[in-house]
Amino acid sequence: MSALFPRERREVAPGALHVPGWLDDAEQARLLAACRAWARPPAGLETVVLPGGGVMSVRSVSLGLTWQPYHYVPVTAAGEPVKPFPDWLGALGRRAVAEAYGPAAGEAYAPDMALVNFYDDRARMGLHQDRYEAGSEPVVSLSLGDTCVFRLGNTETRTRPWTDLELESGDLFVFGGPSRFAYHGVPKTYPGTGPAGLGLKGRLNITIRVSGLARPPQNE
Numbered sequence: 001m002s003a004l005f006p007r008e009r010r011e012v013a014p015g016a017l018h019v020p021g022w023l024d025d026a027e028q029a030r031l032l033a034a035c036r037a038w039a040r041p042p043a044g045l046e047t048v049v050l051p052g053g054g055v056m057s058v059r060s061v062s063l064g065l066t067w068q069p070y071h072y073v074p075v076t077a078a079g080e081p082v083k084p085f086p087d088w089l090g091a092l093g094r095r096a097v098a099e100a101y102g103p104a105a106g107e108a109y110a111p112d113m114a115l116v117n118f119y120d121d122r123a124r125m126g127l128h129q130d131r132y133e134a135g136s137e138p139v140v141s142l143s144l145g146d147t148c149v150f151r152l153g154n155t156e157t158r159t160r161p162w163t164d165l166e167l168e169s170g171d172l173f174v175f176g177g178p179s180r181f182a183y184h185g186v187p188k189t190y191p192g193t194g195p196a197g198l199g200l201k202g203r204l205n206i207t208i209r210v211s212g213l214a215r216p217p218q219n220e
Contacts, residue, residue: 012152012163015138015177017100022172023142028198032144034089035116035204038063043080045118057123063089064113065211072113072132072211085113093208096140100174109137111208119148119203125186127151127158134212138176143167144204145194153183169194 007020023031038061039045048056051069064085065072074082090111098106117125130139150173153162162183167173175182189203 007168012165013175013179013182016152016175016179016182017173018165018167019099019172019174020168021170022096022099023144023170025170025195025197028144028170028195031142031206032198032200032204034086035061035144035206038083038116039118041080043076043078043083046076046078049077056125058117058119058125059123060118061116062113063116065213067115067132070132072213085111089114089208092142093140096142096172096174096208097138097176099172100138101176105138109210111137111140111210113211114206114208117205117207119146119186119189119205121189121191121202123186123189123202127153127162127183127185129155129181129183130207130209131181133209135210136176136180137210137212138174138180140208141167141173141175142206142208143171143173144169144206145198145200146203147190147193148186148203148205149188151185151187152179153185155179155181155183158183169198169200 009019011017045059045061047059063083065074066076066082093111094106094109097109147166147168149164150167151162151164194200
């Protein structure tokens with residue numbers, strides 16, 4: 001989705017930074033190719049079923065650890081070992097945190113997992129907190145494909161106040177500090193708005209995280 005005016009880097013809330021166009025075309029293409037490889041079985045793209053029987057509209061694949069209601073585990077719902085978290089993706093996460101908070105913060109950032117969510121034309125994500133990690137290190141969010149409305153709320157409730165902004169392909173969003181446990185979600189996507197040259201129908205969101213959980217080492 002093209003903007004009439006250049007989109008500016010901005011702090012949306014204390015500790016929450018939006019950097020438009022952070023990934024260049026080559027980086028987006030590399031990340032998309034990796035997502036497509038991760039989505040293949042075993043431990044590929046899956047649909048999460050909630051305890052009450054509800055089915056999440058996004059489909060997901062995890063690296064390092066996977067989220068199953070309401071904790072992280074090293075195997076999928078089908079009992080398959082989760083794919084390893086690659087070093088190069090960790091380096092990208094450190095670069096993102098350095099972009100947001102400075103070189104020292106980037107050097108100290110040690111992510112060990114990622115969650116990749118795929119949004120088709122109908123998929124949405126309700127307001128939620130990322131609170132199943134053992135610590136409070138920042139979450140790095142990268143967008144590929146179609147533009148979405150990203151809703152960043154407050155840390156107390158799912159109700160207002162919140163801020164809506166558009167995340168486009170290549171955008172970086174980092175939330176930490178006072179905004180680390182803010183409610184957030186995706187109420188809307190705009191089908192057909194992704195870059196034509198990328199070759200992606202739909203939206204991919206990659207969130208890089210520090211689990212803070214002790215577990216056996218994985219083979220790369």
